[in-house]
Amino acid sequence: MWSRLSLRFKFLSLVIPLAIFISLVFFLFIDNQLKKDAQGTLADRIEELTRVQSGSISGPLWSFNILQLNLVTSSMINDPDVVGVSVLDETGAVVAADGVQEANLEDRIFMRQRTVSFFDDGTKRDIGELRVFYSEERLLADAVTRRLTALVAIALLIGALIIGALVGLHYTVLVPLGRFATAIGLARDTDQVVPVDWNTQDEMGNVAHAFNDLQSQQKSDEAELRRIQDNLEDLVEKRTETLAQREVQLVGARDKAEHALEELRATQSRLIQSQKMASLGQLSAGIAHEIKNPLNFVNNFSLMSVEMLGELKEALAAHNAAPTNETKEEIAELTQLLSDNLEKIEHHGHRADNIVRNMLLHSRDGPADFRQAQINNVLREAVNLAFHSARAEVAGFNITIHEELDSDLPETFCVPQDLSRVFINLASNAMYATHQKTKKELPGYEPLLEIHTAAEKNRIRIDVRDNGEGIPQSVREQVFEPFFTSKPTGEGTGLGLSLAYDIVHETHRGDIRLESEEGEGTTFTVFIPLVSENPDNKGDKK
Amino acid sequence: MTNRVLVVDDEKDMEPLFRQGLRRELKAGKIEIAFATGVDAALAMISDDKAAPFDKVISDLNMPGKSGFELLADVDKDAFEIAVVSANADVDTRAKVEALGARAFFAKPVNFGEVRNFVTAT
Numbered sequence: 001m002w003s004r005l006s007l008r009f010k011f012l013s014l015v016i017p018l019a020i021f022i023s024l025v026f027f028l029f030i031d032n033q034l035k036k037d038a039q040g041t042l043a044d045r046i047e048e049l050t051r052v053q054s055g056s057i058s059g060p061l062w063s064f065n066i067l068q069l070n071l072v073t074s075s076m077i078n079d080p081d082v083v084g085v086s087v088l089d090e091t092g093a094v095v096a097a098d099g100v101q102e103a104n105l106e107d108r109i110f111m112r113q114r115t116v117s118f119f120d121d122g123t124k125r126d127i128g129e130l131r132v133f134y135s136e137e138r139l140l141a142d143a144v145t146r147r148l149t150a151l152v153a154i155a156l157l158i159g160a161l162i163i164g165a166l167v168g169l170h171y172t173v174l175v176p177l178g179r180f181a182t183a184i185g186l187a188r189d190t191d192q193v194v195p196v197d198w199n200t201q202d203e204m205g206n207v208a209h210a211f212n213d214l215q216s217q218q219k220s221d222e223a224e225l226r227r228i229q230d231n232l233e234d235l236v237e238k239r240t241e242t243l244a245q246r247e248v249q250l251v252g253a254r255d256k257a258e259h260a261l262e263e264l265r266a267t268q269s270r271l272i273q274s275q276k277m278a279s280l281g282q283l284s285a286g287i288a289h290e291i292k293n294p295l296n297f298v299n300n301f302s303l304m305s306v307e308m309l310g311e312l313k314e315a316l317a318a319h320n321a322a323p324t325n326e327t328k329e330e331i332a333e334l335t336q337l338l339s340d341n342l343e344k345i346e347h348h349g350h351r352a353d354n355i356v357r358n359m360l361l362h363s364r365d366g367p368a369d370f371r372q373a374q375i376n377n378v379l380r381e382a383v384n385l386a387f388h389s390a391r392a393e394v395a396g397f398n399i400t401i402h403e404e405l406d407s408d409l410p411e412t413f414c415v416p417q418d419l420s421r422v423f424i425n426l427a428s429n430a431m432y433a434t435h436q437k438t439k440k441e442l443p444g445y446e447p448l449l450e451i452h453t454a455a456e457k458n459r460i461r462i463d464v465r466d467n468g469e470g471i472p473q474s475v476r477e478q479v480f481e482p483f484f485t486s487k488p489t490g491e492g493t494g495l496g497l498s499l500a501y502d503i504v505h506e507t508h509r510g511d512i513r514l515e516s517e518e519g520e521g522t523t524f525t526v527f528i529p530l531v532s533e534n535p536d537n538k539g540d541k542k
Numbered sequence: 543m544t545n546r547v548l549v550v551d552d553e554k555d556m557e558p559l560f561r562q563g564l565r566r567e568l569k570a571g572k573i574e575i576a577f578a579t580g581v582d583a584a585l586a587m588i589s590d591d592k593a594a595p596f597d598k599v600i601s602d603l604n605m606p607g608k609s610g611f612e613l614l615a616d617v618d619k620d621a622f623e624i625a626v627v628s629a630n631a632d633v634d635t636r637a638k639v640e641a642l643g644a645r646a647f648f649a650k651p652v653n654f655g656e657v658r659n660f661v662t663a664t
Binding site: 289299337340 | 607608649650652654
């Protein structure tokens with residue numbers, strides 16, 4: 001509320017009460033002083049009057065001239081301030097009196113008394129007393145008039161002061177403030193410095209000067225700021241442009257990279273296919289060899305069975321003609337042999353079939369199905385295939401294969417042809433490593449491949465251990481990377497272990513690890529989770 | 543005169559096969575056959591002084607443990623005639639076993655006519 005009032009009003013509301021208060025204090029002080037002075041003067045005058053008149057009644061009182069005394073008293077009472085006079089003789093009895101006789105303070109009536117003396121023959125004798133009563137009424141009446149006059153004068157003075165102060169305020173404060181307001185208002189809307197037009201040498205002038213300095217400083221700062229801002233905008237614009245160009249470049253680079261990646265993927269899948277084909281080629285020699293063993297039995301046992309059937313016919317004919325124990329035994333022996341032979345033919349025919357089927361499984365491309373399988377069989381067949389493949393490739397290659405397969409190994413859902421690939425790869429590598437070591441012709445060295453299976457808590461553990469050259473520490477991290485190979489150019493695609501890793505990790509959610517000591521051998525350990533339900537039926541077909 | 547024949551092959555069915563394939567020769571007493579499923583066993587039988595010496599040895603090449611090549615290299619080729627039976631019948635292998643002193647090479651599937659000639663020859 002207060003803060004909203006105009007400066008003038010604030011000024012007046014402070015100045016007027018203050019001026020009135022100070023004036024009144026002064027007025028009361030001076031009035032009091034004047035009153036005391038007037039009272040003093042009156043008392044002195046009455047004192048003088050009493051002294052003079054006490055002298056003048058000395059004679060009449062000595063002589064008891066009452067008439068004379070009355071004349072004096074009536075003349076005294078004519079004084080405007082005297083209200084009563086009395087003359088007492090030496091006994092205290094009133095001889096002559098006029099007007100008020102009792103001093104009454106409430107009525108502001110005061111008394112002056114003086115002893116009347118008479119010189120009789122040079123001797124001073126007190127003969128009576130003069131009492132004068134006087135009032136301050138007249139003095140007070142004067143004071144009231146004086147006060148009224150003074151108050152009017154004070155009021156006029158205050159009014160004059162206020163007008164003067166307002167004028168002063170107007171010219172010393174309000175006008176320059178108006179100039180300030182104008183200048184500030186103008187300065188706000190312009191870049192130019194708008195100085196406050198006030199050049200006095202006083203405080204207001206100093207403030208105006210300081211304000212002008214401040215304003216010009218601020219304006220130049222603003223100009224600087226605007227310049228910086230403009231620069232910044234320029235810079236931002238340029239940067240934005242550069243960034244846009246970069247983005248275009250990046251998009252181009254990304255497209256190129258994507259294209260390259262696509263090509264790489266295509267190349268990779270071609271390479272994977274060629275790895276399969278390469279390993280198939282490698283295997284086919286082994287398979288050919290492997291298949292000839294059962295074929296040897298199938299061919300020869302059937303051939304011999306045909307011959308034996310001829311012998312059986314003869315024996316039967318002989319027996320029919322003349323049955324003897326000898327012919328009977330011969331017939332029994334021949335039929336037993338024929339029966340055995342047929343079993344063997346069936347067995348080896350089945351064996352050949354398995355080999356061919358394995359080969360087909362190995363070469364088959366595309367996603368393979370999960371099915372329940374006995375990993376022991378998959379491992380045994382794979383190692384066998386790898387063994388014969390190695391022997392087909394390297395004349396005279398040999399290795400002792402030590403099997404330690406858990407006969408209680410549970411069946412699990414897996415992709416047998418994929419796992420077969422893994423095991424063929426591990427076994428082939430093991431054989432390669434032992435062959436490399438054999439070439440060094442170390443005394444007493446016998447190549448050894450150990451395969452081991454065991455059921456662990458939730459998984460099947462497969463170890464493929466060789467006593468070959470081992471894998472140097474420096475490349476152990478890389479062996480599962482695609483295209484990494486330690487074999488001479490043309491001998492390995494560098495995809496075998498990478499494929500094995502993918503098959504174990506991606507397809508089976510298992511793990512493959514390797515331990516190796518250079519010069520001593522390598523153990524690959526594969527973990528395949530025990531799965532009792534077909535993962536293909538769970539909707540996450542790979 | 544009876545030829546003592548040793549057949550070395552890891553395939554166990556080779557024994558019934560050879561006994562059937564050579565049953566006439568066996569019956570006629572022209573030959574006697576012994577079987578070994580590995581090179582070490584074969585070498586032990588060859589060097590066995592108590593038994594009569596072998597006249598003919600027929601060995602497989604690809605076997606777990608020691609191979610037929612090692613057998614060829616290890617034995618005294620003057621003591622008996624040695625032949626090889628193998629599924630690997632390529633030129634390189636034939637040349638290699640010939641160089642090691644093998645007198646005959648039987649490719650699997652085995653032709654028993656050839657085998658008969660070899661084992662009965664004196």
